[in-house]
Structure formats: C-alpha cells, structure tokens
Amino acid sequence: MTRVYLSLGTNVGDREEHLRKAIQRLQKDFALFALSSVWETEPWGYVHQPPFLNLVLGLDVPVAIEKFFVQCQAIEQALGKKKRVFWGPRTIDIDIIFWGYEVCQSSNLIVPHPCWQQRNFVLYPLLEIAPLMNPGGKSLSFWIQCCQGEDAQTVRRVGKLEGIELDTTAPLTYMDVKEQGLTLKGIVAIDRRNGMAREGKIPWNFSEDRSFFREKTRNGILCMGRKTAESLLDSFDPKERELWILSRTVSFSQKYPQALIFHQPEDMRDLRTNKTIWICGGREIYEQFLPLCSELYVTRLPEDYHCDLFLNFHLEDWFPHKCIIECHKSYTLERYQHERDMPSPEDVDEK
Numbered sequence: 001m002t003r004v005y006l007s008l009g010t011n012v013g014d015r016e017e018h019l020r021k022a023i024q025r026l027q028k029d030f031a032l033f034a035l036s037s038v039w040e041t042e043p044w045g046y047v048h049q050p051p052f053l054n055l056v057l058g059l060d061v062p063v064a065i066e067k068f069f070v071q072c073q074a075i076e077q078a079l080g081k082k083k084r085v086f087w088g089p090r091t092i093d094i095d096i097i098f099w100g101y102e103v104c105q106s107s108n109l110i111v112p113h114p115c116w117q118q119r120n121f122v123l124y125p126l127l128e129i130a131p132l133m134n135p136g137g138k139s140l141s142f143w144i145q146c147c148q149g150e151d152a153q154t155v156r157r158v159g160k161l162e163g164i165e166l167d168t169t170a171p172l173t174y175m176d177v178k179e180q181g182l183t184l185k186g187i188v189a190i191d192r193r194n195g196m197a198r199e200g201k202i203p204w205n206f207s208e209d210r211s212f213f214r215e216k217t218r219n220g221i222l223c224m225g226r227k228t229a230e231s232l233l234d235s236f237d238p239k240e241r242e243l244w245i246l247s248r249t250v251s252f253s254q255k256y257p258q259a260l261i262f263h264q265p266e267d268m269r270d271l272r273t274n275k276t277i278w279i280c281g282g283r284e285i286y287e288q289f290l291p292l293c294s295e296l297y298v299t300r301l302p303e304d305y306h307c308d309l310f311l312n313f314h315l316e317d318w319f320p321h322k323c324i325i326e327c328h329k330s331y332t333l334e335r336y337q338h339e340r341d342m343p344s345p346e347d348v349d350e351k
C-alpha cells in the first residue's frame, strides 16, 4: 500500500462537480484518507481563460504506479478531458504529486511531479492536509515562502467540497504510538474539584507549579490545543522546547510562527522523535491524548478556585499506578503511570 498525494484542477463548466465526480471515481478503488479545501487559482501561463479550482487529496493505493496512472487517465477521459493546450483550459486534470517516498521516471510519467515546488495551488492545499510533510528535506511553509515571486500563482481558499466523506482514518491508539517509538506524557494542574481553568485562564499563580512545568518540559515538545496556545503564549516563552498545536481552523500560529500545526491527532502517525511529547492541555486535548500517554504529572491544589472547566478524565482508569512525588501544604505533586510502563523499583527515585 502506498500513500499517494494527487493534485486535481479544473476550469471549465461546473468545476466543483468535476472535482466531486473525479474523487468519487477514485474512491471506488482507493481509500481517501485526506482531502484539502478547494482553492481558486487565477490562470497563469496562458491567462485568457477562466480561473481554476484546485485541491489536493491523499489516497492509499495498493496497485503499481503505472496501473494507477492509467486509471487516472481513464477518469480524466471519462470526465471529458480533451487533448491539452499546454497550460490551457481543462475539465479535469489529475496529477500525481507524491508516490510515497518513491521516485519514478519513465517516458510519460515523472514522480514526484516536476513542478510541485512552483505551484501554490499544490503547496497551500498540501499544507492543510499534510502539515508535517517534509519534501526535499524542507517544510511546506519553507517551499511556500520560496514560491512568492512575481510569477507565483494567486490562490484563494474557497471552502470544503460538499458531499465527500473520507474513507479512513482509524484513531491513533496507545499501541500505535508505542510502536512508532513516541513517548507521550501528560502534565496538568488541577484544584480540589479537578478544576483547570476559569473564564479561559488558569485562575492561580503558583510559582512552584510553573517551575516544575519549565523544568520537566525543557528540551521536549509541548503539545497543546489552539485555545491553550493562545492563552499560554501570552505569558510563557517556549524557548528550549518545540511547540505543536492542534487546530482544525488555523494552519499558522501568529504568536509562535515556528509551531507545528496538526489538523488532527492522526497527523502524528508518521512522526519520529526521541523527544518527550508533553501533552499540556487544555481539556479537549487531555481528553483525546491522555489515553496515549504513559505517564501523567499532576499538580494538585487543595483549594477550590471556582473553575468553569474541569478535567473529566478519570485518571485511575488509565493510570492505575499513582505515586506522590512531593507533598506540601499548598500543593501535592503526583505521578500517575500506565500499567505496562511501570519502571523497575530502582527507577522510582524521581527527585
């Protein structure tokens, strides 16, 4: 099975319908695991023609590239593609951009597509659906910056294509991340009633908790929801840490442009890193990611801070082993561990 990225384009007739029909035909044989928004592209090269609609999609393909290519051409013909004026109008164009990590060069097919770096209508949609892709050893944001010259195409996001359902993807499991070699750990502060925030902010100012957080996460990766990123980055400089943000709505963090944005947890499936990934909130992220964590650090405050957001996850369900690392009058530091990751007794000496 190969993970394949295709670019589709059309600028004749009912453009959305051409895109929809092409995708539906591809879906008859292949699993669609990702679909970008539709982007409108001003014509370039040969400019006396209507604007294009473009998108990029990801398919899992079990057949050889030559066979797949023939199938794509058959779909183009069936949808009325005529012999082509170079850069001219077309009902539907299906280009293979990436075929896994493979390179293919034959008389009628070159993959990766020879022009992918010069096409904003490929790069922008690709960034939406594969934000971690690193073609040519550089991030997609890097290639987008390289593609901003005078000849660059102007692209505009139009919106999602109605009526198309993805065929996958299975949610990430604890076993998936273990097999992938990732280490995820949670870190949270809660009050007496498991409260974690009030009116969008953490309602306490607790220096011991902040220093514990800084100490623990140094040189690691902070993984958080878009809302936490927005509130946390006002007061916390994530230097000495990488930052990963989950968001379905943004592709770029204004506050921290270096951050990697994930549009779904499953985008982490192909990642490799030796660093610890610290799941650090907020509630939506804890609910989805704590089941993927092997450990959780909890700063528990004995008072009630009248929170309006609570950690609902029942910690003992997932982390049956609890140990108290520190106990003070004003807070307790606890470590919870997943059963299969219990250290041997000599490792327990945490502090």
Ligand SMILES: NC(=O)c1ccc[n+]([C@@H]2O[C@H](COP(=O)([O-])OP(=O)(O)OC[C@H]3O[C@@H](n4cnc5c(N)ncnc54)[C@H](OP(=O)(O)O)[C@@H]3O)[C@@H](O)[C@H]2O)c1
Pocket: 187, 188, 189, 190, 195, 196, 197, 198, 199, 200, 201, 202, 224, 225, 226, 227, 228, 229, 231, 246, 247, 248, 249, 250, 262, 263, 264, 265, 280, 281, 282, 283, 284, 285, 286, 288, 309
């Ligand atoms: N006490 C603590 O230790 C602690 C720690 C961290 C945060 N907090 C507090 O928690 C609050 C924020 O928590 P929250 O639950 O409201 O928000 P959050 O978890 O920080 O962020 C939620 C956002 O994350 C994105 N998201 C969530 N699931 C996603 C998924 N599966 N795929 C892609 N994106 C996804 C969505 O962003 P889009 O809307 O952009 O799609 C969603 O709106 C803040 O008040 C913060 O101060 C407390």
